[in-house]
Amino acid sequence: MKNITTKMIKLLLENKQLGYLNIIYKRNKVDDTNISKCKYMIPLENLFDGILKPAFAIGNIDIDEIVSVCLFGSVLYRHIPIPFTTIEHVKLRDGSPKICSTREYLPRPWPKDIDVVIFTKFPVARKDGQSVSLGQKYNWHKSQGDYDSSSYRIDNDAFPIELHYRSIAEFYDGIAQGDAWCSYISQFGIPLIGQLEFYKLLSEVTGNIRKDMHQIKWTVNKTIWSATCKAKFCFNKLDKKNEEMGISKKAAKQIEAVAGEIKSRFDLIDIEK
Known part of the structure; x- marks a missing residue:
């Protein structure tokens, strides 16, 4: 696991060496659109620019005040139950009719946005859910063949990203008070930067049970740093x-x-x- 610190991000921003955050989203089955997979491509420079210059705050946020940045929410699709409908039918058992029910699973819905939480050292005057339109959504159509970069095509130009800010103290207070939002992040949130700091935060939360089903992997192509979020391999x-x-x-x-x-x-x- 790489620990991407805020100092590294600051240096990469200054040298224009940040690429994209690629988020892979897969469905359990297709619907009429015949789309089974999509990829959200978010320019990391634009993402951090939006994080450091939120519209709701007075002035900018110093990057040194950021502890960690994490993804959470419906874009981490394997944590979301697959919807289904219950179908009742009649079967003959021992010569007598019995009412039985079966589940018919529906396509997993597309996420409406991408949620990003920014952990800071001190509270930030904020309006949660500040939306920033960044990046592009590429859909992969099942009829196109194999999964490769050429199979994706843009169906939507921009995609909203919801920015949420929490200080360390606010996060701990939320956990102590049984806040469902903080509890969800502690169980399922995936750090984009500040990995060591994020897991250190979690180590202070008693009774926390991690269920990592997704991962973010950083790669370097020549001098450009990019990150990819996708589901972890299931054993x-x-x-x-x-x-x-x-x-x-x-x-x-x-x-x-x-x-x-x-x-x-x-x-x-x-x-x-």
Whole structure:
């Protein structure tokens, strides 16, 4: 995990070395639009410009006052339950009609905006949910073929980003008072910058249970720094058990292959007998 500090961001801003924040959003099934995946591309320079110069504040915010910047909300789609409808039908059981119900899952709705929380050292006079239109939304149409950059096309020019500001003290007070908004961020929020500071904040929250199902990965292309947010790979139960035991997936496959070969030999011996 890279720890992107505010000092690094300040230097990258000065040298014009910030690229895009790419957010990948996938649906569980398509609807009439036949769109199964989209990518939000947000210029990081514009994002931090909006964060440091919010319209509701008196004056600008010093970047040194920022502790961490995180993503949360419906754009982290794997935390959102998939909607469904219940369909009732009649089945015959033991010659008698019984009313049964099944679930029909619906397409996961598109997020209306992207929520960003800015943790600061001191409270900022604010109006929560300050909207800034940044970046572009690229939709991937299922009929176009493989997932690659050429398969995406712009369907909407801009996409709203909601900026929320919380000081460290306000965040802790919200957790102590059972505030659902603060609790959601502590469980699901993903840090864009200030990763170490963010997880340090969480370590002070007793009883916090993290459910990281998304991740943000920073990459450098020549001198341009970009970040990509996408769902984390899901382990099945066996992969998870092997991971806890320190066994890599490659080693687990080798062990499974050897075990299968040994078993086949014993089966052959049983047949010969």
